[in-house]
Amino acid sequence: MANPEHKESLDGLDKISVVIYRIGISLVSVALLMLAFAEILCVIESDKAGFMRHLSIHVVAISAAMCAATIHIYDKKIRTLIVWSGWLGLVTFIALPSHDWLFIGFFFVTFSGVALKESYCFKIKGLTLVPMLLILSVLVIWMKDAALLAILSSISGAIFAFLALKKWRMPLHFDIGKKSNYQI
Structure with missing residues (x-):
């Protein structure tokens, strides 16, 4: 957890990684809310449900890659x-596209890790419930x-939107914390 009194000097790569991580968190919320909307369309039997679900799963994959590539954990x-x-979610997404529960499960492990990591910094109600919501979603x-998926993903998406x-609003150096604390 970042110490607000410690201000680490960030180089360009540090700043880029923090911005990509934050974009990834923002996209997680968008992807989960899109998935909820797609599932609502499925319930009302809309012709656009398949396209919206397909698009939302691709946004889930992109956001998982962004968060996985740039997460800062000691x-x-x-x-x-x-x-x-x-x-592993990306590999499964490419190799076994018909097994959506499997690759989404891997992506949701990444998002659960993000939620738990951020719960140490923020006292956002529901943030610690996100892993359980995502497990149930899988x-x-x-x-x-x-x-039921529409309900679960909309709740998770709203919590991630609030987190984003x-x-x-916070300074970039809060995401990095103290560089000397990282295990390599």
């Missing part, structure tokens, strides 16, 4: 788990229950 083991889940995707707003 502990090497935890960072590896979060990052590799994102990359189960619901496997069960193909559009109505909070993140963009």
Whole structure:
């Protein structure tokens, strides 16, 4: 967790990685809300549901890659788990596109790690519930229950949207923390 009294000197790569991470968090919220909307369209049997769901899953993949590539966590083991889940999700997304519950599950592990990491910095109600909501969402995707998925992903998306707003208001160096604390 970043110490507000410590101001780390950031180079250009540090600044770019923080901005990409924050864009990734913003896209997570957009992707989850798009997925909720797509599932609502499925429930009302709209012709646009398939396209919207396809698009939202692609945005989920992009946001997972952005967060996985730029997350700043001191502990090497935890960072590896979060990052590799994102990359395994991308590989599965490409290799097994019909197994959406599987690659979305890997992406949601990455997003759960982001939510838990950020819960140490922010006291946002519901942020610690996001991992459970995302786990349930994967189960619901496997069960193909559009109505329940719309509810779960809209709640998760709203929590991530609130987190994104909070993140963009804070200085960039808060995301990096103290560079000497990172395990390499």
